[in-house]
Amino acid sequence: MNMQLYEGGLAVVLALGAMTHPARAETFRCQLADRVVSYQQTPCAVPDFPAPPSRAEPAPRPAPSPAGPPAATRNADEPFALLTRRQREVLDLTARLERCRADVPGFAEKSNELARAWRARHAATLSGHSRFLGMKVRAFPRGDAASCSDDWLRELEPLARLPDPRYGSAEKTWELFVRGLQAADRAAVMACVTGPIARAMRERLERLGDADLRRMAANIRALKVQWGDDYTREGLVLHGDRVDAIAFTNVNEEWKIRELLPRGNLPVTPRRSSPDS
Structure with a gap:
């Protein structure tokens, strides 16, 4: 009997406590403009989004990148730009000497000694740039006897000697x-x-x-x-x-x-x- 009265009283107390302390309401975290956060008891308002277009618009095409400078045309004399002035002079004079020896009758015989000394003196330049020398020989005018004179050989002779220190x-x-x-x-x-x-x-x-x-x-x-x-x-x-x-x-x-x-x-x-x- 006493146990029944105790249980009944406990239920009444719990019911009264629920009436005096209602359940805590749910709190909502809402993101406002300018990165401001608001905590409120009501649900966050749904922002108004613009209605989707009836037809999807194509994405804008990226602007073309500016064209770079045109590639430099390759000059036939471009390899010679990499040589020193002294090397270019040696190749030019050698091409003239070889052309004269090949085209002018009798020139090879009277320039044999000079040609040997010339090749020995400038062996480093001639062996290192033989391809450029071939280009120069082919480009030199043929049959130009005026440039193959004895005076020119005398001018060339000092350049075929080893330098005096x-x-x-x-x-x-x-x-x-x-x-x-x-x-x-x-x-x-x-x-x-x-x-x-x-x-x-x-x-x-x-x-x-x-x-x-x-x-x-x-x-x-x-x-x-x-x-x-x-x-x-x-x-x-x-x-x-x-x-x-x-x-x-x-x-x-x-x-x-x-x-x-x-x-x-x-x-x-x-x-x-x-x-x-």
Whole structure:
């Protein structure tokens, strides 16, 4: 009896507790504009989306990429652009020599010795660029006898010799030139010059005596090379009260004097008297 009363009372208490403490309502997490989050008791509102189009529109085509620069046309002389100036000169002269030996009667016989020396002197360039040389020989005009003269062979002969290390720089050549004047050694002086100055220097050496040449050497004070590259050097020569312009040129890897021209007289600096005078 007591147990039944206890169970009945417990049920009444539980019922009253449920009436006084109703169940907690569900909370909704809603994403609003500008990334704002809202927690609310009511369901999140459904955003209004535009109605789908009745016909699917094609996606826009991507813009074409800008065309790159046109490919450079291949020049027939393009391989020669990779060579040094010295290598191009050797190949050009060799092509001319080979064309003359093949086309001009009698030229091969009188140039045999020079041709052997030429190939030995420039063996590295000729063996390393034989394909380019063949192209040059085929492109050289045939039967051009005017370019295959004896004078041209004489001009080519110094280029077939091994370079003399005594003329390895402009300064070394100038020292040899001055020593030649001091010793009145005309052959040594002429070995230091080339081009426009050679003829004038030869005439001057024939006209002047040994004592005159030694006075010229004693009057020279200094050489100053001011500018240059692998083929040309320019500078000034100071001797006495005058300054001369000088130019050197590289011939077969030997530096030779090409020009020696008067530039002007030095200003005379007045001597200042001492306070005691």
